[in-house]
Amino acid sequence: MSRTTALLTAVAVTAAGLAACSTDGRDSPQVLATFTILADIASEVAGDALTVESLTRPGAEIHGYDPTPGDIRSAADADIILANGLNLEKWLDKLMTDSEATRVTVTDGITPITVEGTDAPNPHAWMSPTLAADYVDTIAEAFIDYAPDDADTFRDNAGNYKKQLAEVETTMQEGLEALPENERALQTCEGAFSYLTREAGMSESYIWPVNSGEEITPAQIRRAASFVTDNEVPAVFCESTVESGPKEQLVRETGARDGGTLYVDSLTEEGGDAPTYLDLIRYDTDTIIRGLTGDDAE
Numbered sequence: 001m002s003r004t005t006a007l008l009t010a011v012a013v014t015a016a017g018l019a020a021c022s023t024d025g026r027d028s029p030q031v032l033a034t035f036t037i038l039a040d041i042a043s044e045v046a047g048d049a050l051t052v053e054s055l056t057r058p059g060a061e062i063h064g065y066d067p068t069p070g071d072i073r074s075a076a077d078a079d080i081i082l083a084n085g086l087n088l089e090k091w092l093d094k095l096m097t098d099s100e101a102t103r104v105t106v107t108d109g110i111t112p113i114t115v116e117g118t119d120a121p122n123p124h125a126w127m128s129p130t131l132a133a134d135y136v137d138t139i140a141e142a143f144i145d146y147a148p149d150d151a152d153t154f155r156d157n158a159g160n161y162k163k164q165l166a167e168v169e170t171t172m173q174e175g176l177e178a179l180p181e182n183e184r185a186l187q188t189c190e191g192a193f194s195y196l197t198r199e200a201g202m203s204e205s206y207i208w209p210v211n212s213g214e215e216i217t218p219a220q221i222r223r224a225a226s227f228v229t230d231n232e233v234p235a236v237f238c239e240s241t242v243e244s245g246p247k248e249q250l251v252r253e254t255g256a257r258d259g260g261t262l263y264v265d266s267l268t269e270e271g272g273d274a275p276t277y278l279d280l281i282r283y284d285t286d287t288i289i290r291g292l293t294g295d296d297a298e
Contacts, residue, residue, distance in 0.1 A: 030051050030052075030078065030146075031052040031053070031078065031079070031080045031081075031082060032053055032055055032075060032078035032101070033055065033081075033083075034054075034055050034056065034082065034083050034084065034089050034095075035054060035055065035056050035060065035084070036054045036056065036267040037126055037265075037266065037267055037277050037280070038082050038083075038084060038106065038126075039052050040054075040276050040277045041126075041132065041136060041161075041277055044158075044161040045136060045140050045157050045161065046143060046154070046157070047153055047157045049143075049150040049153050049154065050143060055075075055095070056266070058266055058268050058269045058272070058275075059241065059266050059268065060241070060265075061241040061242070061266070062088060062089070062241075062265045063088065063090075063210065063265070065089075066091060066094075067094050067095040071095055072094070072096075072097055072098055072099075073098075075096050075097075076098040076100075076101075078099065079102065079146065080101055080102050080104060081102070082104050083103060083105050084105070084107055084123055084125075085105035085106065085107040085108065085123070086121040086122070086123035086125065087120060087121060087123055102145075102146070104138065104139070106134075106135045106138045106139060107123075107131075107135070107138075108138060109138070110125050110131055110134055113125075113195060115210060116191070118209075122191065122192075122194050122209070122210065124193070124265075125195055127195045127264065127281075128195035128196060128199050129165045129168050129169035129199075130169060130199060131195060132277065133162045136161055136162055136165070139158075140154045140155060140157075140158040164278060165278070168278050168281050171282070171285065172196075172199075172200065172281060172282075172285045173199060175286075176202060176288065177200060179202075179292060179293070182232045182233070182234070183234060183293060184200075184201070184202045184203065185203045185204070185227075185231050186202050186203070186204045186288065187206070187224060187227060187236040187237065187256070188204070188207075188237045188239065188262065189208070189237075189238040189239055189242050190206055190207075190208060190209070190210065190264070191204070191209040192210075192264040193262075196284075205223075205224055205227035205228070205233075206224065207221065207223075207224045207246050207250070216246050221246065221250065221253070224250055225250060225253045225254050228250065228254040228256050229254055233256060234256060234293075234294065235258070235260075235291040235292050235294075236250050236254070236257070236258065236259055237262050237287070238261060239261070239265065240261050240262065240264070240266065241264070241265050257291065257294065258291075259287065259288070259290075259292065260287045260291050261287070262284045262287060263280045263283060263284060264284075267279075
């Protein structure tokens with residue numbers, strides 16, 4: 001199955017206007033994050049003290065990304081590179097071919113959920129606002145090490161942002177926990193919601209575990225269809241960065257509703273449904289609730 005491949009590089013994500021200058025005179029970010037969600041979180045911690053950019057553009061599929069020569073140059077110019085880890089960026093070594101930047105893996109210290117039937121970690125830990133707060137702490141520590149004169153700024157920004165994360169988490173849990181029992185089950189295309197469903201006390205199923213570019217098999221469709229029918233799941237969902245064909249097939253085979261599109265691996269452009277991480281969690285929560293209850297009211 002084909003996946004959307006990102007072709008543009010170095011999309012700025014909110015960190016307010018300071019351009020760091022590399023030794024060859026080119027403007028460059030001090031902090032380069034591997035994808036938009038990570039860049040948005042880091043920008044909240046950095047405030048005006050550092051320039052944060054995302055390597056990949058809004059809407060990009062991250063798992064199968066292939067760094068371009070321009071990406072490699074951007075990495076060489078950066079001072080810090082923020083990566084998710086947990087096997088998300090298998091292309092990271094290629095990206096850092098010419099880079100001496102400090103590599104910060106924001107999931108260090110997080111115990112991952114493993115992909116069912118394997119020892120491989122599910123990389124989507126950011127889909128838990130609780131674990132996103134751990135991302136914030138790791139990022140703040142890295143920024144303090146890099147720019148100790150701005151330590152108070154980073155600590156204050158991190159604390160304020162973690163309060164917003166806690167508010168979003170409370171709203172998410174209250175909304176999802178209020179669903180009737182048969183609606184407390186999430187069927188998606190990719191297994192990207194394991195951390196979210198664990199926090200919300202929901203059961204989950206998916207067609208494939210992690211985006212990999214492999215063909216979808218009839219057995220995967222049958223397994224997902226059985227989950228939907230056996231549990232009387234009223235709606236199924238798919239992620240924004242993958243094709244909707246498998247979801248449409250599942251709808252045809254089970255009679256479940258098309259619950260809508262969820263955002264996981266990437267933010268949207270400004271003005272879209274999920275231009276920030278906080279917006280992403282809010283939007284996904286609302287979409288899941290509306291899809292499962294059949295309430296399309298905004």
